[in-house]
Amino acid sequence: MNSDYDLVVIGGGINGAGIARDAAGRGLKTLLCEKGDFAEGTSSRSGKLVHGGLRYLEYYEFRLVREALIEREVLLRAAPHIVWPMRFVLPHSPEQRPAWMVRIGLFLYDHLGGRERLPASRALDLRRAPEGDAVKDGFPRGFEYSDCWVDDARLVVLNVLDAARRGAEVRPRTAAASARRADGVWQVTLDDHNGATETVTSRILVNAAGPWVAEVMRGVAGLNTPAKVRLVKGSHIVVKKFWKGPQAYLLQNDDKRVIFVNPYEDDLCLIGTTDIPYEGAAEDVAVEDAERRYLLRVVNRYMKVHLTEADIVSEFSGVRPLYDDLAANPSAVTRDYVFDIDHLPGEAPLLSVFGGKITTYRKLAEHALDKLRPFLNGASGAWTATASLPGGEMQNADFDEFLAALSREYPFLPMTLAHHYARLYGTRAREMLGDARGMGSLGRHFGGLLHEIEAEFLRRTEWALTAEDILLRRTKHGLHLTQAEQVEFTKWMAAS
Known part of the structure; x- marks a missing residue:
């Protein structure tokens, strides 16, 4: 039976975003759905570090530490702005x-x-x-x-943005209400925040729902197998x-x-x-x-x-x-990632992701696609190891050089604001600023470093719908605006 998609990925945290990006870049028709906003859960509530995990050496997690240290260098080159x-x-x-x-x-x-x-x-x-x-x-x-x-929430959004640029269909605030196997494919019912319901079909279902991985396995996909989370x-x-x-x-x-x-x-x-x-x-x-x-x-x-x-x-x-490895001490539970593939001959597979960390998300995604290769005839090979993330296309991955160039192009920007735009958006800052030639071009000032031009850019290009999306996840302006300023910005978002 023909299907609408090669993959439907459930979960818009870092793992789901990374898998959707990797799949789209391999030429696979991909749908990414997230019941809330991207990075709304664990992926915006991390320690915001790209690190090898020094303390994991005590637990003999040498493979995990080595992989994370290698990925640290990969991410430095791919996204020097964040x-x-x-x-x-x-x-x-x-x-x-x-x-x-x-x-x-x-x-x-x-x-x-x-x-x-x-x-x-x-x-x-x-x-x-x-x-x-x-x-x-x-x-x-x-x-x-x-x-x-690392700016963890922005890392998620940049992966989603790259997935969309490479052909993935991206649907925030769209829950996977149910998924059932029929005629060799998955039939997935999607409910969006406006109350609309749609059923799509997919050759493969990827469960990257993070803390809700067990709920998707049991409540959405209807499996009876225990979820070791x-x-x-x-x-x-x-x-x-x-x-x-x-x-x-x-x-x-x-x-x-x-x-x-x-x-x-x-x-x-x-x-x-x-x-x-x-x-x-x-x-x-x-x-x-x-x-x-x-x-x-x-x-x-x-x-x-x-x-x-x-x-x-x-x-x-x-x-x-985390994957439940039966360790008595929560700090000793493996931070390594584990895949579970539910599949019988003639049935569409379900891949569920357990564990993982921000640092190794790209390698996790690559390994996930490798695991699914037997079900993906015609897909191209791995490609993300040398690819920049949106905004990270800087000569020699040199952020300071890019910031100096941006400041020369937009000399009216105070250095604090130029630095803010360069850090959050990298080379995409030019797309946001366009032909702006003075502070008046930035529109209404909401307080701190937040101007209307940035809010509109986030709504237009990064699926930001609410004030919280912008103040807490796409940026950290919420830490710097007064309560009154946040109220005014929320009113503006609702009215415009």
Whole structure:
């Protein structure tokens, strides 16, 4: 039986977006549907790092760490506007891990992934190094290593945008209500936010629903097989940045976990994450009092500043859909990804994705298409390893050079605004600014760095429908606008 699509992908987080992009680039007729906004769930609530996972070495996850370190370099080249290097300072606490163990771990971290663009790790005397100014005197010794920052929600949207450019049909706010096999294909019923219902057919169904992967397997696809998913909650808090310099900090806790303290949005810092079992509805996840206390206690143990809950200016929590490997400690549950293919001869296959992390999403997508190759006659091969993401087409992946060129082309832009446009949109900033020749060309100013021209661009090109889509996910303007300014922007979105 002929089908409308080769693949229907359920889930508009990073895994679904990456799989849809990869499939579309292989010439496959692809539909991506997401019940809410893209990156509305876990993929906008991460620690916002592209990293190898230094602590995973303790659990002998060498393949995962190596793959992640290689992908770190791939993403630096593909999206230099939203991925950039960051140095991490690890104050040494001998009660948690001896110095020799840290040194060996950092040596492996430097060499496992064929590091090309990032500087190597080094030891620090925190009594003399400026990076130690914010650290308590009881931690005179430290280490420094490299990883990368990423705007996680934008990474998702850029993958969706590239999928659409390569021919994928993209439908946000469209739920897969049911899916049933018939005549060798999937019949998938889609319900959009306007109340319209449509049934499409597909040769393959991909379940990349993240924390809702089990719900799709059972409730949507009607399978009776157990879904081996383990939900683990990770929470972050945001406070004002309390140190000088661009470096981040990695703090070892007495429970063997580590906490990241990262610069965030220039004058803020992001602290996280927790790792606790979660059994509620993924959409109801929220930061708990115990998690706030936990994160603050770790920071206050190491840093001279004393933070309280009154210092928290924002917070968020996400649910990670990890593959249940029966580990007793949630922090020890594998972060590696696992595929489950439900298929019998003559039936259309269902591929479900468990686990994964932001850093390895591209490789996950590539592996998913490899798994589906027996069902995809005529599809071309892997291609994403050397392809830029939209906006990332910069000479030598040099962001600073691009920013300087953009500032010369639009000299009326204040440097803070030029930097904002360059960071979020890369080379697409020229598409947004067009022939603008003065601040008046940017339209209404809503506060902070948010102007009408950007909001309209996001609505026109990135499926932004609500004020929240723009303020929380496409950008982080919501952290910088007053409550009154946010109300006015919401009114404008509803009226225009």
